[in-house]
Amino acid sequence: MKIKKEVTIYDLAKELNYSPSTISRALNNHKSISKKTIKLIKEAAEGMGYRPNNLAAGLRNNKSNTIGVLISRINRPFMASLISGIEETARKAGYNVLISQSNDMYENEVSNCNALYDSRITGLIVSLSMETVDMAHFQKFIDQGIPIVFVDRVPDNFNSYKVVIDNYTAGYSATKHLIDQGCTRIAHFAGAQHRNIYEERKKGYLDALRESGLPIRDELIIHFKTLSFEEGNKATKKLLKMPEPPDGIFSANDTAAVSAIMCAKKMGVEVPQELAVIGFNDDPIASIMQPSLSTVSHPASKMGAISAKRILNHSGQNYDADLTEITVLGTEIIVRDSSLRRARLLRSKTS
Amino acid sequence: MKIKKEVTIYDLAKELNYSPSTISRALNNHKSISKKTIKLIKEAAEGMGYRPNNLAAGLRNNKSNTIGVLISRINRPFMASLISGIEETARKAGYNVLISQSNDMYENEVSNCNALYDSRITGLIVSLSMETVDMAHFQKFIDQGIPIVFVDRVPDNFNSYKVVIDNYTAGYSATKHLIDQGCTRIAHFAGAQHRNIYEERKKGYLDALRESGLPIRDELIIHFKTLSFEEGNKATKKLLKMPEPPDGIFSANDTAAVSAIMCAKKMGVEVPQELAVIGFNDDPIASIMQPSLSTVSHPASKMGAISAKRILNHSGQNYDADLTEITVLGTEIIVRDSSLRRARLLRSKTS
DNA sequence: TAAATATACGCAATCGATTCCGTTAATTAT
DNA sequence: ATAATTAACGGAATCGATTGCGTATATTTA
Incomplete structure (x- = not known):
């Protein structure tokens, strides 16, 4: 297979009897080149199959x-x-x-x-x-x-x-939502705390608890390494086996939240009635799974x-x-089935 | 903010009293440069913060x-x-x-x-x-x-x-699986037929039907444009309202399969008992949703x-x-709940 | 109509790395 | 000890596009 020679601005220059400078300027719509010439050159470039070389231009322009x-x-x-x-x-x-x-x-x-x-x-x-x-x-x-x-x-x-x-506000609102649904023992699946997004989400969680007068229980705050499905599974199992298990979980991502729900189901714990769950990210899974996952949506x-x-x-x-x-x-709290305990109650209130 | 001058091989050459050729060769471990010189030059390059310029190298090498x-x-x-x-x-x-x-x-x-x-x-x-x-x-x-x-x-x-x-075999096996589960009126969500993957999947579907002596009913083969959730929803609704609705669906992707299951649930059609569904791709959703989606996994x-x-x-x-x-x-048929009608039966057979 | 300005273009250096040919010095072979 | 290699390196052209500066012609101004 023979490789065709590439067409450069020099080839165009020779063909059209212009200097390479003019070719270059014409292709870039430089104002000092007449409209007629630009048209001519561009058409010839198209016709001869010219394609600019980004490497050359990049080298010259240093970007x-x-x-x-x-x-x-x-x-x-x-x-x-x-x-x-x-x-x-x-x-x-x-x-x-x-x-x-x-x-x-x-x-x-x-x-x-x-x-x-x-x-x-x-x-x-x-x-x-x-x-x-x-x-x-x-x-x-x-x-x-x-x-x-x-x-x-x-x-x-x-x-x-x-x-x-605004991770702080998102964490605060997610937790507040669980509180509004009647949760009093809310666990938190926290991400690595040196990554500020997880730190902020946790801060929001803590402040929401404080503001509502709920105690902060260290044993309900689980620090994850990667917020993976497996980690979530393990953590949930442990939580639900506690003498006083949590009645709500705010997870710093959806993956761990999903694992929590699936684990709860397996253990016969009713979601959201016995355990309300809200995640973070609004992954596609969230709206499809059952019960559908409440979460924080991310643009x-x-x-x-x-x-x-x-x-x-x-x-x-x-x-x-x-x-x-x-x-x-801004973020948005998406309320779905996994956290909606008081649907009818709320509706009757507003109506 | 002043911009620091970049270090080039010329700067290295001047600093170390070598020619640019030698610098270049040393950095590329050229055999005609002594080990000692290579080490010297590389260390100096590191020390002076030299970073190669891919644009320049690329231009020269034309890649x-x-x-x-x-x-x-x-x-x-x-x-x-x-x-x-x-x-x-x-x-x-x-x-x-x-x-x-x-x-x-x-x-x-x-x-x-x-x-x-x-x-x-x-x-x-x-x-x-x-x-x-x-x-x-x-x-x-x-x-x-x-x-x-x-x-x-x-x-x-x-x-x-x-x-x-092997889309043909995958389509064949997926359909065969539904047949093995006792489906006799199997619909197919087909993708754009000028894309060979969808054409092959459909061919596999057709051959599986033929081979099992099942009739091919054109009204059960829906040709999609994009295999989107919305399209799937519409198609399912239509199918289930037919006088003789299908008892199985092989969808050319998971998205449409998911929509079919959700639509069926809404319409009170039991999955998999009244409608068995198998998708294609093994998207993360497949294993999480309920009933979990049988599908074809793609490496x-x-x-x-x-x-x-x-x-x-x-x-x-x-x-x-x-x-x-x-x-x-090769692909793999992942059998999950959405198509498993004869679980117990099969198990008792094998044991 | 001469001077001033604008228009349309060309020359040649430049960006940084690579590589084909050398060339010199060191090593080996005879 | 001298020729023949080999090792280690340098010179300079090259890749293709860009652009500051210069120039000839055309157009406008006074």
Whole structure:
């Protein structure tokens, strides 16, 4: 199989008797090239099958019109939607998207970070791995004026753009909802506390209890490593075997919440009557499973779009590391069957 | 914020009194450079914060160590797992991954195709959009010797690497399973028939019926456009209102199967006793919902890994368009509650 | 009509890494 | 001890697009 020679602006220049400069300017709609010439050149480019070489342009301009994405895992509903939002926004602006996943390991995050840097990305969108504490691997981007947008799992000791949800309020509202449903012994499935989103959710949980005059019982607060299905299963089993088991669970994610419900069912514990459950994320599962899972919905795709826009808007202006714009998005408590104990009661009240 | 100057091999050359050629060779472990010099140069590079510029290297070599991915949508469980498999394999080999989604529109597929080409990707992994018929936009990759791997939704009129599952057998087995469970009026939710995966699944369905001597009833074969939840809902409602409703459904994806089950429940139709359902894909929902959904499992992540490996292996050798290696992976029928009518009967038979 | 300005384009350097040819010095073979 | 290798490195062109500066022609202004 012979490889065809690629058409470059030099080929176009020779063919049309123009200089490469003129070809380049014409293809970029430069104002000093006449409309007629631009049309002529563009048509010839199309006809000869010319395709720009991003590598060459990128080298010259020292950037690649590419947004780098650094997340923990792609195949999580939230992350997939986030990426989808990023890709859609970037694509519309003519940007490409490079992805990489850390699998929640610090070491991978660092090496992926370097790989993305080596590709001279225009900006970086990051959701931190579970392990990450040290932030030094991001410094080189700042030094080069490459914008970083932290999404969802953000650092609190690093100045940069951030796009987050109000985890505190969400945690507070979710817990308050359970209290409103008559729960008095509410357990919490907490995530790794050095990741601020989990810390905030827990704070919200604690404050909701305090405000309602409910005691805080340490034995009802379970600290998870990864909030996995297995972990959730184990934790639920343990909780339900306690002499005074909880009558409600606020889980920091849906996966663990689902496992709690399934475990409860297996153990013959009625949901929501004996155990009300609310999760976090509004994964697709939540609305399908039975009983359907109450949860906190996350505008994942929108967060992706906003993050991408941050980077797109950034280009042109000089990067000011002191200017840290933080976007905080609202969440929504989605009440479904897994926590709805007082449906009729509430309805009769309002009517 | 001042931008630090980047360190290049020229800076290293000046600092260490070597030529740029030597620096480059040392960093690439070229055999004509002494071990001692390599160590010296690498340490200095590390110390001075040198980072290679992929754009420059890519321009010179006319490739970017990047794999391009062109799929319909990222936030589908199957696709997210596919990408995850691709990314993991590519990353290990030092390759980056560029992603783009067509949202199942031909026009987007073409423009994304061009965008990826412009970035001089090393290889392309594609799952076709629902709309795609014309394949001309892929020709330029072939002309340049850039390998293309089609995954899952593959063309049948284009020579290239392909990674697929045996959709015919899967469709046959799924239908056979329903027949074994005593179903005699089995409906099929079919996908767009110009996408071969759906065509094959339907063929398997038809042959299973024929082989068992069951009649093929056109009114029980519903042709979907996108196999969405809404479409599934509508179709199920219609089917169940028929004078002689089906007693089984084989859906070409899980989403529509889930909608069928939920619709049946709403209409008071018992699953699986009155209506047995089997889906396709083994989405996370399948095992969680109630009744749990029988389905065909798809080795998504593995398909991604294999696709990436195809491209990695390809480099070096000359591309031979006549050599079209097709990888066919097996599937597994996952029997869960939604189709299990004869559980006890079967068990007593085997024991 | 001469001067001033605008229009439309060309020249050549540049981005950073790679690699084909050398060249020099060190080692081995005879 | 001299020729023949080998090892270790340098020079300079190259990849393709961009852009500051320069120039010739056309157009406008006074």
